[in-house]
Amino acid sequence: MTRYTSATDTDRAEMLAEIGVGSVEELFKQIPEPVRLGRPLELADGLGENEVFERLVTLAERNADAEHEICFVGAGMYDHYVPAIVDAITQRSEFLTPYTPYQPEVSQGGLQVMFEFQTAMSELTALPVSGAGLYEGPSTVASAGYLAIGATGRSRFVVSRGVHPHSRETLATYAAGYGAELVEVGIEEGHTDAAALADAVDGETAALFLQSPNFLGAVEDVEALGAAAKEHGALLIVACDPMTLGVLKPPGECGADVAVGEGQPLGNRLDFGGPSFGFFCATEEHIRRMPGRIAGETVDADGRRGFVLTLQTREQHIRREKATHNICTAQALNALAAMVHLAWLGRQGYRELGELLVQRTAYARDRLAALDGVELLHEAPVAREFALRVDAPVAEVLDRCADRGIAAGYPLGREYPEYGDGLLVAITERRSKEQIDQLAEALGDAVKELGTRNKQQEVPA
Amino acid sequence: MTRYTSATDTDRAEMLAEIGVGSVEELFKQIPEPVRLGRPLELADGLGENEVFERLVTLAERNADAEHEICFVGAGMYDHYVPAIVDAITQRSEFLTPYTPYQPEVSQGGLQVMFEFQTAMSELTALPVSGAGLYEGPSTVASAGYLAIGATGRSRFVVSRGVHPHSRETLATYAAGYGAELVEVGIEEGHTDAAALADAVDGETAALFLQSPNFLGAVEDVEALGAAAKEHGALLIVACDPMTLGVLKPPGECGADVAVGEGQPLGNRLDFGGPSFGFFCATEEHIRRMPGRIAGETVDADGRRGFVLTLQTREQHIRREKATHNICTAQALNALAAMVHLAWLGRQGYRELGELLVQRTAYARDRLAALDGVELLHEAPVAREFALRVDAPVAEVLDRCADRGIAAGYPLGREYPEYGDGLLVAITERRSKEQIDQLAEALGDAVKELGTRNKQQEVPA
Amino acid sequence: MTLPTITETPMQADRAKTIFEKSVAGRRAAVLPDAGVPERPLEELIPERLLRSEPPHLPEISEPEIVRHYNRVSRRNFDLDTGFYPLGSCTMKHNPRLNERVAALPGHARLHPAQDPKRAQGALELMWQLQETLAEICGLPHVSLQPSAGSHGELAGLLLTRAYHADRGEQRHQVLTPDTAHGTNPASVTMAGYEVVKVATNERGGVEIDDLRAKASDEVACLMLTNPNTLGLFDENIAEIAEIVHGVGGTLYYDGANLNAIMGHSRPGDMGFDIVHVNLHKSFSQPHGGGGPGGGPIAVSDRIEPFLPRPQVMRRDGTNGAEPLFDLDFERPKSIGRLRGFQGNFGVFVRSYAYILSLGGDGLSEASETAVLNANYLLARLKKGRAGRYLPVAFDRHCMHEFVLSGKPAKTELGVQTLDIAKRLLDFGFHPPTVYFPLLVDEALMVEPTETEPRENLDAFADAIDRILEEAESDPEIAKQAPYTTPVRRLDEVKANRQPVVRQALA
């Protein structure tokens, strides 16, 4: 077995002598007999490094990953290209292996990165304050709810059905704890139903939750929808996709009080869903209610510039039951990855990438909608993902495409039974025109073969 | 196109102004018109990082590599497991991106590693002096020849046919330059023909070249064979496989004056043949003729311990045409990989690995030799590789095995026409008993199907 | 002019500069592929009022300079791969690079979380195997890998408790936590909508049974406990404690931060706990990453199982000798629901699973033994020196994998506080222990060496502590003004809090 330890028999003997006991066993005597295990763990014996490697390779190769399949699946996590410098930097021991920066004098690296990250996210969302990152998107949405309750003293959430189903579900899970009622507002032609929303938001509402682009890919008119929240003194909480903010009006310019979202598209690999990070930005007034770590600038005893964890009186380790959140270990390394990716994209590249997504998405949408047996689920403007209806069983269509090495999209049925024939297709800069054309072919063939009606027959000869 | 540069149009304009020219073009005026290219290079336009990545993935996937094929090919380079810490350490910018340590004050990292590497190689070979590494095995053998000429003032090499064909060929190539005659001594039953060798070595002989285990896998009796060299005052140059020296008597204990070899098995990946490194160890008396960099210990102005490149008067940058070798850029990073691998193996692990190879090789040899239509090419003792004869066209046998995901070995025919039916099979710690059994099955089937005689028929019913 | 003398270290002299300050308009690193499709004006595709007018001020900088920036910045961190990091309660054990390697395999790293389970069998099997393994280690049969870290696991555990009681038609409002509890425990309690009730600590460092008995009632939903607790001591009364809490119908929650002490020796499930969280980034070697990512799987007993988060990884036996099939179960009617997006921090699971495969059952139990040996050895070494006088151990027993010293005598007798000692340790090249926690101990120093430290490092640390106390005996100012050699010296946290500057002002 692999040990990663140093103690030899000699070490052990000498150390025990120093402690003054005869065996390690003696040290374990403080565990009362009845709760001792008294048998070896029923786990396999340890392995050498190359054996573990082979074992993991074998498992990994039983997954159809985006390097071996053309991946049009999105639904919140996207197959963006992670530049090589992201790996090189995040794998540096100096970033990979420290703990949370509790000793700022020897943690300036991590703290400065947090400060830079906060600046970048604040720029992206056009909100003045950003935290250093939370777990991932959906739980970050739930955390925003917790802030809203504290900030408004109210406990009713109005949530658009366009918000990611995972976020809505997680919000509900958390709400069962901190106590809040959820009201959902439906979707009409791709967009949040504005009229229903205006009705739903009232003086008891702590927060209105929107997402743009919403889960069906539609770009929402956040400003217009958010007016109801402003009117009733509810917070406007907007979930957004950080890869679209080079093109879309940022939440801060749409009246959002809080912007949150899934950080994965920024420098984080798919990893079957994690680790990634959630971002959390807000207006100045909420700074002392923000969840999680925040780095701040200051000076040292000699006047040198430096960074520290700040406003720690919000946090669990200082405030305990009065903390604004319970989070401790978060996702610092993932936030670093995002920061490096953003620096690599740069101001121009970030915008260009957003535009590239819009253009290719428009092409793909037109191309697929033109297929027999395929139509748009909605015609609302989209940025990087769009929803289709296919005239054939979606699961089977996806299997057919998979046989041709294409992951064609995300089936909407489980989470939106009303769109049982719905398919969500996502585009990244890795998805070339040729691949989109391949998808069109595969999807077209699949729908033709599996279609419930045969279009040919409909057309009079 | 990707640039990796910083100069913006503004930078360019201001820099040109500072230089006092109107355009970059003007700076290129020193190139006379007739030798200017005057047209763009006929190369594709540059690509974005993700496009280059996709392109290279596509190429890479058209190779059958040892992660996707069970590799029993050796012939000088072996599919050993490279521990993950080797990559982590060699990929650190601090080791990856400096030049040769010309400024020792800021190169102590690299210099100390060289010193450690020299110590380790000297331990492995049981010779007191080691250089910091040359290109790879075969050219290092040739470099040893150059040293022998200088050391003896003679120019005749006696070379065992058991020395790697690439080494013999490279030695011949070099010898055409520095002027030396090559005499080859044949193989008998796997071993260098001792009698022929004793005849071949004479008072004009600069060096005797042996390899152990030799190319056919046989462990040579270096001491006995080397006696002829000692007798005639020729240098005994021994090429060895560094992965066998935990088990086999080291060259330094067999009377070798120089030990050389291919370093790939130590911490270096296969890489389709390179980069790896060659090691070069010698007795004390040759220290001032050694090729390439050597690090030495010293102290700094304040008395601190430190390391420098030493005995530089051997080298081209100081001695120019009088240098003991022309090498400049060598393979420092690959030597670092070896050092980390050796430290990881450690004294015990290094020996255990050698023993593991011997045991599995013995098993594999017995197992394969028992197959119908397969027999041993020789019965000499082996350490980690052995030679078979197969009673079927070797190339076709290999194709059949490849169809079953197995690279069965190295065909001897090209380099040893006398063993046109010969197959060299190599074992590493990655080749499990199960894989050896799989090989036996595949090889057995292939030989049976392709065999020139049908063994069944031979046996009287 | 005289010869230069060193007044600042090179790193101190290199003042912090952010990447934004290195930005020059027009520079860039990334080059994107051409769209390759017929392009249309943006406004045709998305109404202009929904578009951004000006791109955000991201840095404009070339790739080589980005690399240099972050490489240089990285060196301003102290990290585990450089030196001893005995941060109590954090289990700073070695982070094997093998785990990084296997996590990076494209079959893991580029697997989309919404991939059809049929085409993600390897990933689901890995998760299932990890679940089984954690169940065996914790002594509880059911595991959910969803929680993203310890505190997320705590919240999950409390929500499970709520669901469990609700399912029985009960409403309970209190959660008991000992005064030694980690800050996340009470914070989680509040977040889960409960009220914290503190339980006192007895003279052996365990739960004060009488106090517990007094506070146990049908209002109590749960008792949260760490065992060994944050003093590094195993609570010998655990069976009785469990009986009391179960007696009033509460659940027992095990904060697994200290699991590294007892792997293969004792199991929370066997102690009577109903719910356990495991910190994959502590006991199971996931690197801490400067503050995450981590993983906080929970293991639970049968009665809690119905409420586990959705989706749950499941294994279906193959029929007629076929391979088993792995799937995600979304149909869990009593589930508390999702705790997060998708299935959890899968990349962390890969690393921890690789770690467990490497050590095996025997290796895990040996790891705990060595962790306990190391802690007791270091404690013994310290006791023999000046620390024995100025930094006495808070509860004088053999410890488990960590121990807590009190800096009270140092403060009163020498005039140096725990903080000063911690800062002075930095000059000696050590990361300080956790300080001022647990709150119960005055001027606490909480030391956890972990099993992966060789004895020499423990000796060197003990010697450094002794040197620092020796210095303080002759001049306490040395420690009070420390550190001297770190990239920056003591930082003004008050200023940072008063006028928070939490982002860079940009044009």
Add this chain to the structure above:
Amino acid sequence: MTLPTITETPMQADRAKTIFEKSVAGRRAAVLPDAGVPERPLEELIPERLLRSEPPHLPEISEPEIVRHYNRVSRRNFDLDTGFYPLGSCTMKHNPRLNERVAALPGHARLHPAQDPKRAQGALELMWQLQETLAEICGLPHVSLQPSAGSHGELAGLLLTRAYHADRGEQRHQVLTPDTAHGTNPASVTMAGYEVVKVATNERGGVEIDDLRAKASDEVACLMLTNPNTLGLFDENIAEIAEIVHGVGGTLYYDGANLNAIMGHSRPGDMGFDIVHVNLHKSFSQPHGGGGPGGGPIAVSDRIEPFLPRPQVMRRDGTNGAEPLFDLDFERPKSIGRLRGFQGNFGVFVRSYAYILSLGGDGLSEASETAVLNANYLLARLKKGRAGRYLPVAFDRHCMHEFVLSGKPAKTELGVQTLDIAKRLLDFGFHPPTVYFPLLVDEALMVEPTETEPRENLDAFADAIDRILEEAESDPEIAKQAPYTTPVRRLDEVKANRQPVVRQALA
């Protein structure tokens, strides 16, 4: 006791200790798999007299401590990813991490070099494409990728020359090299069995034509030239030079170390060169690795082609529209033979090919432009300051991608040598230029900024040089005793040479 003052930097205080000195008997990192086969006594398999009696004294140390050791040791290096590295003739340009990523793909990294070409088509195509690309850049139609670095390429070129002449029944003994030539050129000449004849340099820094003419004879096998030469100057007489050498039947060898100046602007083949080596680790971004690995492919003209090393990558057109097939050609009857094992430093080829794909033709030519711009800008900046007086440029022309200053005035007027300036630069955080080369220039400083440096770094370097000269004006001792802040200060090389300690003494 007074408060500690810094007398050494933290790294200076951390004295060098080798991994062997950290070894403790019985410790280990690796765990090997079980043999898994019936084991037999070793002596049964290999005669005892051929066996090793005692294992070598390799370090005995745990994995975490190995990592710490090399991480700490690594920081004692200055590296390109940290700062400006204007080492003349070495082309310290950015090393993109993309290239490391693609080289590490298992299809490359774990491909056995003896794999049947049928099953290594991707690798062979890559090599073939790289050959084609280098041919186009060099203006010579045939390429061998075999040589492992520049000096290996030089040797190859000279052996090719020898084979070429032998094939014509000629025996020649001399090789001409200008006095500005790099040390590897004369060393290669000797190793290839030729005699070096030096050619003088004219007042514009080029080859002295009269001297060349005088030395050109039918004894001359070859002229080796760098162009731009090691002074960073393009030899305007190159056409005439070629004519002279070709006139006497010699070959022209191009040392490609300075190719970075002219990519896409001028081609050695068009200048009349017969053989060119390319340093993949200079112009084509392979990281230098602290002294390798590199790659030194050669490109040659038609008349040299028959003699190229074996094996050669070849492309066979597919019949009937099939894909082309790539293969290794071993049947080259006139070949000089192998220069090394297998096919060359393939991993280096992958990196350089990725680099070329990234930049493309336009990018390469722009890289050369920017390299030349940067060099001239830095030269202009330096000239304006004190360097103009104390470190004048050796040949006052526009330079190409690098330039050479002479420290002679600094030495005579200020009493500081080039070495002192170099050492003092270390304190300013810069890697010094190449010093004392080319030999022709007294107290030479050879500065090559490369295209990947931003202007600010050039400015900062110029400012540092100015500061150093300013210091020297008032006190030359400052430079003479420099450096002060590096991990060690000036090292005693004489001692190292007198009693060489080239390995650690072990038990």
